Amino acid sequence: MTKGIIGYTEENEDEFGESWLDPELPKGYISPSQFNTYLRCSKQYEYAYIQQLKKPPGIAQIRGSAVHKGVEVTHLHTIAHGTPASAEEGAAVVSDKFDAQAPEIENWEKESQGEAKDKAIRMFKVYYRDAVPYIRPVRVEHTFHWSLDLCGVPVLGIIDLVDSIEDPAMSLENDPENPQQVEVVSDLKTVKSLWPKSRVHNNAQLTFYSIAEDTNRVRIDFLAAKKKGTEYKPVPSLRSRQDKQILLEDVATMARNVKKGIFYRCSAEGWNCSPEFCGYYQRCRGKR
Numbered sequence: 001m002t003k004g005i006i007g008y009t010e011e012n013e014d015e016f017g018e019s020w021l022d023p024e025l026p027k028g029y030i031s032p033s034q035f036n037t038y039l040r041c042s043k044q045y046e047y048a049y050i051q052q053l054k055k056p057p058g059i060a061q062i063r064g065s066a067v068h069k070g071v072e073v074t075h076l077h078t079i080a081h082g083t084p085a086s087a088e089e090g091a092a093v094v095s096d097k098f099d100a101q102a103p104e105i106e107n108w109e110k111e112s113q114g115e116a117k118d119k120a121i122r123m124f125k126v127y128y129r130d131a132v133p134y135i136r137p138v139r140v141e142h143t144f145h146w147s148l149d150l151c152g153v154p155v156l157g158i159i160d161l162v163d164s165i166e167d168p169a170m171s172l173e174n175d176p177e178n179p180q181q182v183e184v185v186s187d188l189k190t191v192k193s194l195w196p197k198s199r200v201h202n203n204a205q206l207t208f209y210s211i212a213e214d215t216n217r218v219r220i221d222f223l224a225a226k227k228k229g230t231e232y233k234p235v236p237s238l239r240s241r242q243d244k245q246i247l248l249e250d251v252a253t254m255a256r257n258v259k260k261g262i263f264y265r266c267s268a269e270g271w272n273c274s275p276e277f278c279g280y281y282q283r284c285r286g287k288r
Helices: 010-016 032-040 042-050 059-081 087-104 113-130 168-173 197-201 204-213 241-260 281-285
Strands: 137-145 156-166 181-191 217-226 229-238
Touching: 032 042, 032 204, 032 241, 042 281, 059 087, 059 113, 059 137, 059 156, 059 181, 087 113, 113 217, 113 229, 137 204, 156 204, 156 217, 181 204, 197 229, 204 217, 204 241
Parallel strands: 181 217
Antiparallel strands: 137 156, 156 181, 217 229
């Protein structure tokens, strides 16, 4: 299995060569975000990746991006120097990232720009307080790609964090004073409310990552912006061989459908088929 490639950007994606990229796919490969979009609504996938119709980001997307950047800088500092960047340094990164992206937002809803940025900084500080002291980062913003022999489809993505954690089972068998470490793949999500555990256990993005890192240990680190304040909660999960095989089959099926131009609308009864959650709603179904 081919592990990740550090330093990937869209500008150098062709460095993998024509033997890896598939010219029949819109970007030459499938990513976890592409896969999730297609499963959510393949018509939305057509608008976004085939027709390349851009939609302006929402506040939540920009806020999440800013928090992710602060977390990235914090953990990279740990890898490079043995200690995390200070909370003040991380918060400054969040602030700068938010300001840089804020002009892209067209609808601020009921929040002012200042309120939205302050919320992002508060979320980061909760992560710094409740998560950073317990995380031993191994890789951060780690780019991976699958070799073609996995499912016949080029797959590429970026993992937020590979964390090193104590393995209680191995520690009991060996020296409890020097516990064994194992790697777990972690994805950070900024949300309004925590997901049910079933959604974490069935999350395809984590399955992509488990295949890329050849591990069954995965986790979502939630930052939930509740009315009483932000809550940090890590939710671990496992991926079985069957979970991975099902995803490989589904990725291959998706790629075949994309090449055939099969793009259908999702059910209008779903939460995601609404003007609030789909930036292509009016184009797809008209005004409500």
